[in-house]
Amino acid sequence: MAFTLYSLIQAAVLCVNAVAVLHEERFLSKIGWGVDQSVGGFGDEPGVKAQMMNLVRSVRTVMRVPLIAVNSVCIVLLLLFG
């Protein structure tokens, strides 16, 4: 399996896109991964599920705007160079 750096970048962009499109109300709350369902008691270590929900939410918040730019660049490059 030969990876080029470009394939790594492609895979990373696709994965981040996949995380960023998970909608809060329409999807995550329905399957019990909403923000309001992650409250653990204070002084209690958050479990795996809470950490993952935090991660998804923070990726969505942080990467929304840069993803627009990166996706546009990728689309233009793919159109131009195949």
Added chain:
Amino acid sequence: MTTCRVTSLTIFAKQRGRAGPPTVLFEDTSSGAPAMRTPGYNMAGPANEMQGDPAGNNLFTDPMANAAMMYGSSLANTGKDMVNKEFSRFVSVNKLKYFFAVDTRYVLKKLMILLFPYTHQDWEVRYHRDTPLTPRQDVNAPDLYIPTMAFITYILLTGMALGIQQRFSPEVLGLCASTALVWIIIEVLVMLLSLYLLTVHSDLSTFDLIAYSGYKYVGMIFTVLCGLLFGSDGYYVALAWSSCALMFFIVRSLKMKILPSISHDTMGTGPSNKPQFRLYITVATAVFQPIIIYWLTSHLVR
């Protein structure tokens, strides 16, 4: 020297035009006390001197070369400062310097430990008032010198092995390098993700993880060398040996860093059994090493 003169002539041509009549712009101490002119002289000084007395008592016999060198070095300094400032915004250079503070004795001992870790007794990373000791003083500290050198050596060895099999072309080197780099990045990301998800509060920084996952290249080099020298049997023997050694090394090293926080963690049991998961992380990392060694080297030895 002539090129220096040419460049300095072009630089100071303007001043020459200005200082038509030789006006002394600063105190001429050439007749009196020797040597050290202050470094902050202005540019017209040497131009004057060029028309006037031949340089007697500068540091260099040629004042133009001296001035040109000063000018060039000040330019280079500003450039260097700018690059450093931009670079240190992304990567904290001090942390990086810690990982490259190695010496020969450390490298030799570490290589020995990587290939034969069974006799090493003390695996604790020693601290000195809360900061970990540099690799020069502590043989258990992770460093980035060995992984970097091993990575480059592995790429060169791949080229050589492929050349022996008549399958070499220059693109293959680049492909192999980027493949290995991508595997390192994937492994470090998976480790970071699992450490974050299971809220393991260890002091493993990203560079530590890069260092530990780069140590497998030493095993890979050893395996490929044995495969090239002794054929396919030697390859499998060396693969088994270096896999066991590397697994032992990784488990012993990471156990010290990941698992000790069990004893300090008295916050009550969370929904996940933490000691178990930490052990799983360590063992999974260790088991991943032989797999990747086999994956990345098997095509080199037939």
